[in-house]
Amino acid sequence: MRFDERKEDELRPTTAKVGVIKNAFGSARFQMGKTIAISGVYGPGELHPRRISQSDRAVIKVYYDMLSFSVPDRARPGPDRRDHEISLKIKEAFAPAVIREEFPKTGIYLYTYILQADAGTRCVAINAASLALAQAGIPMRDLVSSVAAGKIGEKFVLDVTKKEEDYGHFVENNKWYGKGAATDVPIAYVPATKEVSLLQLDGEVSEEELKKIVKLGIKGCKKVHEIQVKALKDYYNEEN
């Protein structure tokens, strides 16, 4: 059993809401456990600076930032090195999904903010951004779904929390297990084309173990995908 009494292959309580920023072309809020991300999309439109535009496709400009109050010890406002890196990873995660060829020479502006962080922020940000892009009417091969899988002690788990990452323990038969080492593998998945568009690894695993973790992660991504589809359809059906 895990700290929050979840099963190994169980997601944290997950909610999604589309259309939270009225000014944006598309927006969404995505929550997994205690991690919350909000995302807004503008475009496709004029790209600034023009020199980064591409003549055959749209450029996605991603801005990922963790807000000061999202973590216990206040984060410095504005994106830091980590935020810039994650922005780039999010951009790459959407590259195989968004059909950018339909809007050459334009820019799509994608903003994601982390309101509250409890591990898996990049995954939740991708999930929110994916919904926002869809609501903005941007053509995509599929929604991108993302979740982190990992290994705690000898066990493979889905959707790792901050506590599990830090302590690397789990409970079984009223005893503590795990060697105090946790491995965390964020995965983003495009279900229609069966592509993994984000795969990072923090920790130590063997090749065989990594395969198992990725398999578990993809299973989790499919669960996330169902929640995303429901949130999008609910937005239009609620209005009825």
Place this chain on the structure above:
Amino acid sequence: MKKNETKKKPQTKKEVIKKEVKIVRTGVSRTERRIVVPGEKIAEGMDFLPSHGTYRLGENIHSKLIGLLDTQGRVVKVTPLAGVYKPMRGDSVIGQINNCVGTGWVININAAHEAFLKDKEAMPSYSDTRIDPAKFYKEHDVIHTKIINVSNNDSSIHLGMRGREFRKLDPGVLVIIPPTKIPRLIGKQGSMINTVKDATNTRILVGQNGVVHVSGEPENVMKAVRAIKKIDKYAHTRGLTGRIEKMLGDKK
């Protein structure tokens, strides 16, 4: 007796089949207009043909947009519920002047790229080449104009003002809705838009780019704007004209 039975049976069967076919046909045109999301599988096999808003993956057809599913025979199409305007030559659009440059105006027409209106297209006489463009249209002016040319990759859009209806618009309110909802806003032979116009006593100009210009008495204008926003929100539902009539009638 036996002969009668055998004669009757095929007749009833034929009738049943006919009815079923009817149900299926009406079913395609009405109940099939469900909402689909990007990536959703909407048709299987090579019997169907992917049209707007869809793509083929292996043997199946998936949606690439959030929109309403339309099946016309073998052709599968998704009408988007959101997105920017895709410029088409000949469309009459409403735009706002973004910038005055030496040879004309840069205009925002709600597309992915800004449009350009050349000075010669807008000025009355060819000989007055020294007229300052800023004297014709100023920044933030709203004009009704026509797309005369679009480059291959949509990146340069040229506008023209030739035609009686194309002009600078009076002060009013601009409402921006997704361009795919324009047909719903206008209705069959203008039934919907005329309902709003008559009930609120306003002048409404609809651009094919999803920009709607409403002018008249301020109070009436706000009422019309509310109705237009409601039409946008509920465009994919049925019996909308009736509800809009009711809404405008109640507040009269």
